[in-house]
Amino acid sequence: MTHLTGQDLIDAGLVPGPAFGPLLARANAAPDRDAATAIVRDAVAAAKVEADAQAARVAALRPPPRDPPDFQIHLDPQSEDEVANLEAVSRTMAILMRTPTLEAGVAMPDACPAGPPGTIPVGGVVAARGAIHPGMHSADICCSLYATAFEGAEPKAALDAIHGATHFGPGGRHDFDPGPDADLFERMEANPFFSDRAVKEARSHFGTQGDGNHFAFVGRSEGSGRVTLVTHHGSRGMGAQVYKAGMEVAERYRAQLSPGTAKVNAWIPWDTDEGRAYWDALQIVRDWTKANHAALHDAAARSLGQEPVDRWWNEHNFVFRDDAEGDVFWHAKGATPVHRGFLPDTDGRQIVPLNMGAPILVVEGKRTDAGLGFAPHGAGRNLSRTAHTRRLMERMGAAYSEEAVFAAETDGLDARFFCGNVDVSELPSAYKRPETVTAEMERANLATVTDRILPYGAIMAGDWERDAPWRRKRDAKMRRAAG
Numbered sequence: 001m002t003h004l005t006g007q008d009l010i011d012a013g014l015v016p017g018p019a020f021g022p023l024l025a026r027a028n029a030a031p032d033r034d035a036a037t038a039i040v041r042d043a044v045a046a047a048k049v050e051a052d053a054q055a056a057r058v059a060a061l062r063p064p065p066r067d068p069p070d071f072q073i074h075l076d077p078q079s080e081d082e083v084a085n086l087e088a089v090s091r092t093m094a095i096l097m098r099t100p101t102l103e104a105g106v107a108m109p110d111a112c113p114a115g116p117p118g119t120i121p122v123g124g125v126v127a128a129r130g131a132i133h134p135g136m137h138s139a140d141i142c143c144s145l146y147a148t149a150f151e152g153a154e155p156k157a158a159l160d161a162i163h164g165a166t167h168f169g170p171g172g173r174h175d176f177d178p179g180p181d182a183d184l185f186e187r188m189e190a191n192p193f194f195s196d197r198a199v200k201e202a203r204s205h206f207g208t209q210g211d212g213n214h215f216a217f218v219g220r221s222e223g224s225g226r227v228t229l230v231t232h233h234g235s236r237g238m239g240a241q242v243y244k245a246g247m248e249v250a251e252r253y254r255a256q257l258s259p260g261t262a263k264v265n266a267w268i269p270w271d272t273d274e275g276r277a278y279w280d281a282l283q284i285v286r287d288w289t290k291a292n293h294a295a296l297h298d299a300a301a302r303s304l305g306q307e308p309v310d311r312w313w314n315e316h317n318f319v320f321r322d323d324a325e326g327d328v329f330w331h332a333k334g335a336t337p338v339h340r341g342f343l344p345d346t347d348g349r350q351i352v353p354l355n356m357g358a359p360i361l362v363v364e365g366k367r368t369d370a371g372l373g374f375a376p377h378g379a380g381r382n383l384s385r386t387a388h389t390r391r392l393m394e395r396m397g398a399a400y401s402e403e404a405v406f407a408a409e410t411d412g413l414d415a416r417f418f419c420g421n422v423d424v425s426e427l428p429s430a431y432k433r434p435e436t437v438t439a440e441m442e443r444a445n446l447a448t449v450t451d452r453i454l455p456y457g458a459i460m461a462g463d464w465e466r467d468a469p470w471r472r473k474r475d476a477k478m479r480r481a482a483g
């Protein structure tokens, strides 16, 4: 019998880990010192073979060095704020494109920064070879728009119907029936990116739309005259959990494959078990989100007593792949896909909202050198939410109040905030001028407007955090600064 210790294994060149205990037990059970030494020597040789194989696997996944590809920006600045926005978007795109997987990039006419420099901007599109970057499709995976047209409905009745069916704000609900299909849960249970919490939230967040700029909009089609309901939301808490799990896996790869890449631009190599599972997870999230829109529209139709006569939808925070291109993954963080190879379940019509007081555009397009298969997904912001509120306070002085801004900006609209509090950062002035974005979209040949849904009214969450102590303090400070 010999008495080897963990230190003897370390001295032999082994790295401490769960295999140490069983190895020591085997070595110490050997009949003599020579036999024990042979067991350790074999273990060292096996560890070296595994380390070499792992190094080869990592080397095969590491993209070859190359110069960052060129990128385009379709912004046409019309004011000082827009010039500053263009500079910020250019800065972030230049850093982003150094990510070694990226082969092409473009920023849409609604682009604005969304994080520290190097983060893909809102309105950004990038193509990655053999890699899925969770940080480049946004935490709100599959944020999307869904439209239903009715032949004989009145706009107010349609808005009342969706108001009664829907739920805005944080958290979930327990009164929405029917819930998502059972087969979605079977797919979630079989996918490693869905934690227990993600599955739970897939159930409780069904029938909800969240907050921020998610909305339910009712308007009338200029082309057909049909009253059309449009909802805008993403995958709620479930998608956020999948995103978080994806970022954790991507971070492990980043540390080995590309430590110089920013954490936010980490990726999961596509041709791995994890890459394939993450791609499948994105498709499950997409199916849940589409079903969530559809369920709310069905509920509104039931309450209206109307059969829908037309339906279409598109996502704008997602990863797209054209099978004809193999392993190129197009990441859109706030961009509308128009290339038919990206669109498995539409007839080519896509939906671009601008603000609650402007028409929602129905657009169609095809892949061009300028847009690479994408169009803008909205109007975008030049200022952050806080900076926009501060600007209004400065301009209006003592006349500023949320109610005064609301009255001025929603005149003639049936604009509703679900929680009862106005959210100034969601009123039309918070967004870029719709005309500028639309003109740039058409000038750059990104997409063509085929119809416009003229606004009747909209519902959004509203400012449910208005009375939070941090908000009261911040607003008081901004009012004092504005004089």
Ligand SMILES: Nc1nc2c(ncn2[C@@H]2O[C@H](COP(=O)(O)O)[C@@H](O)[C@H]2O)c(=O)[nH]1
Pocket: 110, 122, 143, 213, 214, 215, 217, 316, 334, 353, 354, 355, 356, 357, 358, 359, 360, 377, 378, 379, 380, 381, 426, 431, 458, 460
């Ligand atoms: N028709 C409406 N459009 C709106 C409203 N609030 C925002 N928006 C537009 O949506 C896009 C998309 O936003 P994102 O969250 O996906 O980045 C945004 O740029 C705005 O132009 C609204 O109430 N009604």
Ligand SMILES: [Mn+2]
Pocket: 143, 144, 232, 233, 316, 317
């Ligand atoms: Mn969105």
